[in-house]
Amino acid sequence: MSGTTSRAGVVTLIGYRCTGKTTVGRLLAARLGWDFADVDDRVEAGAGKTVADIFATEGEAGFRDRESAALAELCARERCVIATGGGAVMRDANRRHIKARAFVVWLTATPDTLWARIQADPTTAARRPNLTASGGEAEVRALVAAREPVYRALADFTVAGDALSPEAVADAILAAWTG
Numbered sequence: 001m002s003g004t005t006s007r008a009g010v011v012t013l014i015g016y017r018c019t020g021k022t023t024v025g026r027l028l029a030a031r032l033g034w035d036f037a038d039v040d041d042r043v044e045a046g047a048g049k050t051v052a053d054i055f056a057t058e059g060e061a062g063f064r065d066r067e068s069a070a071l072a073e074l075c076a077r078e079r080c081v082i083a084t085g086g087g088a089v090m091r092d093a094n095r096r097h098i099k100a101r102a103f104v105v106w107l108t109a110t111p112d113t114l115w116a117r118i119q120a121d122p123t124t125a126a127r128r129p130n131l132t133a134s135g136g137e138a139e140v141r142a143l144v145a146a147r148e149p150v151y152r153a154l155a156d157f158t159v160a161g162d163a164l165s166p167e168a169v170a171d172a173i174l175a176a177w178t179g
Helices: 021-032 039-047 051-075 092-101 111-120 136-154 166-178
Strands: 010-014 035-038 080-083 102-108 157-160
Touching: 010 021, 010 051, 010 092, 021 035, 021 080, 021 166, 035 039, 039 051, 039 080, 051 080, 051 092, 092 102, 092 136, 102 136, 102 166, 111 136, 157 166
Parallel strands: 010 080, 010 102, 035 080, 102 157
Antiparallel strands: none
């Protein structure tokens, strides 16, 4: 494909929770005929429990260690679309793995959109822990603001998915990646 680099064997989707990484990642992988992997799903399968349960029993550090191991393994693959957890990019080692191997796409949405999606997602409360004492919309705003510079620095391409369908986001990624 034209416009690809040596990192083109992996496409990694980054962004805050509920930006559409898993939904868009599955679509993108299907269009490319590649594998799809969700880092959180991989961690949960390996641990035999949800992200929230891992946080409760092993703390955030335990979860992040598991996340880093899964991400390193996935980034070593070829022909794979990877959906990261929202905070995976906060570790230097994870950023190095991602940047060395992948075309990196940052999926964005406004905090208002994210909060609405989180509230509408029936799996979020059961699978995802609060990451700050405040939780709720205040947590979304605080973490988006804190992570935004890291997402921006890592991304090869950014898509604002607030008003786009998942199919349109996948189309935009394919156009940027192959253009």
